[in-house]
Amino acid sequence: MRNIKSFKKMKKNGSKISMITAYDYSSGKITEEANIDCILVGDSLGMVVLGYENTLEVTLEDIIHHTKAVRRGAKDTFIISDMPYMSYHLSLNDTKANASKLIIEGKANAVKLEGGTKSRLEAISAIVDCEIPVVAHLGLTPQSINKFGGYKVQGKTNDRFNKILDQALEIQKAGAFMLVLEGVPEKLGKEISEKLSIPTIGIGAGRYTDGQVLVWHDLLGLSEFDFKFSKKYKNLSLQIKNALENYDNDVKNKKFPTKENVYFPIEDEKTEQKI
Numbered sequence: 557m558r559n560i561k562s563f564k565k566m567k568k569n570g571s572k573i574s575m576i577t578a579y580d581y582s583s584g585k586i587t588e589e590a591n592i593d594c595i596l597v598g599d600s601l602g603m604v605v606l607g608y609e610n611t612l613e614v615t616l617e618d619i620i621h622h623t624k625a626v627r628r629g630a631k632d633t634f635i636i637s638d639m640p641y642m643s644y645h646l647s648l649n650d651t652k653a654n655a656s657k658l659i660i661e662g663k664a665n666a667v668k669l670e671g672g673t674k675s676r677l678e679a680i681s682a683i684v685d686c687e688i689p690v691v692a693h694l695g696l697t698p699q700s701i702n703k704f705g706g707y708k709v710q711g712k713t714n715d716r717f718n719k720i721l722d723q724a725l726e727i728q729k730a731g732a733f734m735l736v737l738e739g740v741p742e743k744l745g746k747e748i749s750e751k752l753s754i755p756t757i758g759i760g761a762g763r764y765t766d767g768q769v770l771v772w773h774d775l776l777g778l779s780e781f782d783f784k785f786s787k788k789y790k791n792l793s794l795q796i797k798n799a800l801e802n803y804d805n806d807v808k809n810k811k812f813p814t815k816e817n818v819y820f821p822i823e824d825e826k827t828e829q830k831i
């Protein structure tokens with residue numbers, strides 16, 4: 557299993573880091589079999605798994621539940637669990653207790669939280685002080701959509717560009733071991749990646765971050781979204797729909813089950829039959 561030291565080494569050697577979101581046993585298992593470097597149990601699960609409009613309704617219990625399932629499928633992969641909205645905003649004691657639940661109950665290796673303001677830096681330090689590795693997240697942070705007025709690329713003006721750059725440097729000082737950069741100009745992704753010694757993972761942050769992360773459903777064509785920054789490696793929605801239509805057709809036309817799918821009485825009770 558990779559760890560925070562091996563991620564740092566990968567950055568140093570110029571080896572790109574692959575990260576993918578996963579939300580259940582089978583996605584965890586396939587991800588591990590595909591040798592992806594790390595898994596994010598993202599709060600994007602609120603949208604792609606639970607059908608919410610945004611990520612704000614996701615609870616700590618939701619993330620623990622899904623992290624446990626992913627861990628059962630991916631025993632040897634580094635897992636990062638998202639801290640949901642309001643699970644690290646109220647007090648440092650709450651923040652530490654919530655982060656530790658993701659580690660102890662969910663069996664994650666690290667937690668991720670969004671933002672780079674003073675209180676977020678304090679949260680990062682407090683969690684790191686509990687021996688929990690922290691991934692920070694800057695740029696288009698989805699938990700701030702109401703403040704941003706929607707999903708908008710961040711850091712486009714000089715002021716905002718420099719603000720995010722400063723926050724990235726502060727995040728590193730606060731003790732985060734990795735930084736996710738979402739929805740920012742490529743130039744900002746590049747500059748931050750060059751200035752930081754911790755690895756940066758981009759999603760819509762251009763070609764020069766130290767690694768990339770994609771959402772499971774976007775990569776596999778299971779979501780209705782078609783983002784410029786993403787890449788659909790398969791169109792599974794279509795393939796699944798075709799399979800279901802074929803099944804429906806077979807049932808209605810008595811083509812399933814066939815003789816191969818049924819059990820027969822046997823003479824000798826000890827004879828095993830394949831389930």
Ligand code: KIV
Binds near residue numbers: 738
């Ligand atoms: O929740 C999530 O999936 C994320 C990624 C998009 C980085 O935060």
